Amino acid sequence: MPTADTPVAGPAPGAADSEAPGPGIAGAGRPGPYPEVATPPTDAPPGxxxxxxxxxxxxxxxxxxxPRDLVLIARWMNDPEVAAFWELAGPPEVTEAHVRAQTDGDGRSVPCLxxxxGRPMSYWEIYRADHDVLTPYYPARPYDVxxxxxxxxxxxxxxxLGTELLRAVTSLILAHRPCATRVLAEPDVRNVRSVAAFLRAGYRKDRELELPGKRAALMIRDRAPTPPA
Structure with missing residues (x-):
């Protein structure tokens, strides 16, 4: 998932405006051995x-x-800055397997451009963290995104751009996921640009996590409390 404007890695390190997170641990966001995800009726899909x-x-x-978006996403995954963190460089089939596990899954992870x-310029994965392979490593809450x-x-x-878009997407998630009390991410601690981007976007560093393949910073943006009437 290298500056709030570059990619980071996930399944891997990325200036204050240069990082963007990749999958937090191998397989993050993919279907796993977890209960079927129930989508609250008030949740609207990102589209x-x-x-x-x-x-x-x-x-x-x-x-x-x-296959419409595969060539574009695969090209991004082969950019050296992106590949260092997402670890999906190679032929398009490598990217396709990662993305199709989500598009053909149960909806717990939604890959988006x-x-x-109108110009495609970034790749996002919005996933139910409380039903993800991440859950054994942090104190999950119901409906964590x-x-x-x-x-x-x-x-x-x-x-x-990375910081700006993190703010925008986080606000969209909280607006359209009313059951979620927070949004989180887990960039590699070595990716100081990514961590800085999340901090500037209103996230806080909650703790560090020992995940398979990396030590991650658990970044959390809490839903703002409702002001008194």
């Missing part, structure tokens, strides 16, 4: 979320469709 204005344009999420003024992301093109990195 139904309205576009939101961001400083650099109008941003929206579009669920990934295979991030579009800025996790995110992984990467900024695809080099021109989109290093100019603050």
């Amino acid at each position: 139904d979320w309205a576009p939101v204005p961001a400083p650099h344009g109008l941003f929206r999420l579009r669920p990934v469709a295979l 991030g579009l800025l003024d 996790g995110i992984h992301l990467l900024l695809g093109g080099g021109t989109d990195r290093g100019r603050g």
Whole structure:
């Protein structure tokens, strides 16, 4: 999931504006040996979320469709900065297996493209952290939502986009997942750019986790308390 504007890794290290998280541990966001996920009736899928204005344009999420989006995502995964963290470099079939495990799964993880003024420029995974392989490693709460992301093109990195879009997507999640009390991510602790991006986006570092293959920073954005009437 290398600057809040670059990718980080997941399943792996990424300036303050240069990181974006990849899958937290191997298989994160993929179907696993967990109970079937019940989706609250009030939850709208990411594809139904309205576009939101961001400083650099109008941003929206579009669920990934295979094979339509495979060439683009596979190209991003073969970018050296991305590959260092996501560990999905190789032929398109490598990326396809990772993404299809989600698109053909039970909905606990939704892979999306991030579009800025209609241009695909980032990849996101929005997943139920409380039903993920991450759950044995942290005190999960019901309806916890996790995110992984990467900024695809080099021109989109290093100019603050990662932080801006983290804020926007986190706000969308909290607006459309009313049962969720928080959103979390688990970048590699060595990826100081990613950690800094989450901090600037309003997350706090809760603790460090020993995950298979990496030591991660558990970053949490709590839902703001409802102001008194």
